[in-house]
Amino acid sequence: MVVVKTKKELLSELNNIDSSIALGLVPTMGALHQGHASLIKKAVSENQKVVVSIFVNPTQFNNKEDLVKYPKTLDADINLISAISKEIIVFVPEVSELYPKQVKTKIYHFDGLDKVMEGEFRDNHFNGVGTIVEALLNLIKPTRAYFGEKDYQQLRIIQKLVEIQQIPVEIIGCEIVREKHGLAMSSRNERLSKKIRQKAEFIYETLKTAKQKFGTESVLDVKEWVVKQFNDNIDFQLEYFEITDVNTLTPIIKKNTNTKQRAFIAVYAEEVRLIDNIALN
Template sequence: MEVYSEKQHISNVVSSLKAKRQTIGLVPTMGALHEGHLALVRKALGDNDMVVVSVFVNPTQFDNIDDLEKYPRTLKHDVALLEEVDSERILVYAPSVEDIYEGNTMSQKFDFDGLEYEMEGKFRSGHFDGVGTIVKRFFEIIKPHKAYFGEKDFQQLQIINKLVEKYNIPVTVIGCEIYREANGLAMSSRNTRLKPEYREAAPFIYETLMAAKDKFGIKSVSEVVEWVENQFSSHELLRLEYFVVADTNTLKPVDEKTSKKSYRAFIAVYADDIRLIDNIALN
């Protein structure tokens, strides 16, 4: 399996494939691959002739330097996993920070029509400028026909859709269902850093989301929010950062619900010093 570290090299290879009328899918990752990532790759392989998997821990989307330094970097293992999926139709692009940012490791400033100020945007300063910068850069380098993102980062997915719309980028963005462990915990590279007692406790997040979904059908938004907050206030190990019921399209928090709109619940929880996020469609 070829691993490319220079943007010009991967760009040239993709251009030659396109000249042969082959379709290209892109799965952007920060590495430390797990079954959730591999599900995205398999979906992309089903839709395209070739798939580029980028492996890059993007410094501009971290507001916490400690989190950036601790983020797992396992390229050799990642490549081995991808080879098991398909050794011939996957190209790995694992650039250096220098290759991407060329000595200027700064985010571009974006206007995502307010999507960037909700949920994660309130707690992670500059995060979505960093996301927009790196995804736009990958789109420019690889020029894929389709790009695949997991719904675990649903706010990010909506922002990337907005990025494509506002910058007229010729790529189809595909959102894929959250891939969960057998106990319901949303798969994340950060899960590997959980201490045993926190890993055992973490499925409580999804259990609470499922219960909130049931309550959403019979109770008011404020009652559901209050119930979730109470569940975590009495939990010994998990600390709730936020729980929000939002309009699926605008991501704005809602106080009242109507039958004409689609709603989603978003949650962020600290398990010791590990931050876990999840979400669920409510109707």
């Protein structure tokens, strides 16, 4: 396995690869877990060569404390990647490599995909995501790039980014990987106490019951039920629960059997922010 830290070293490795083979990219911010592993395994199975990037991108953190607290576990990350395949190129750049002049965010127009849910509560977050993803795609020029559905809104925005910037890459969404109690895997989970981490199955259980209710009850009734569940649970504070059209991410008022809908949730537990989502139909 090759670990490179500069764009020059990365391009040197990529130039040795036959341009006719499929190249996969898995962008990460490190602190890798089995959710990341599933993305890497899928990329390895579908491409002849794979690049995994590890870069904590400063422009997508609207909360500086979150940036400071973001876990850095490079040795463990490299061991996890190596256990999957020793043929992977791991790109671990410093901030100055990807932001050589200044740490600056590009401004995008994502047709409203960035204005709801995460976009409402995390100002400028998706411009930061778009800035780094566009830079990586243009640098590495992969055939396919892999992103998890836990960040489903991010996935849709990256699909839109590729469309508006006309970047020739296939964006692959991968299913959410969960801990045994149902909590969606996230690097943030490591900041939870053992007790709350086990109790956090409450989030996914609430989503599953909301999905059942969605089949027979109105959108408003489902949303009110979810709010009540969190009002009655002192361990978790609900930031938002939303039901949207899958493609536009527009919140819906009434169900439409001709389109697909998805439920999204953001919750605080012990000051750690957790997100999750579930397909409703």
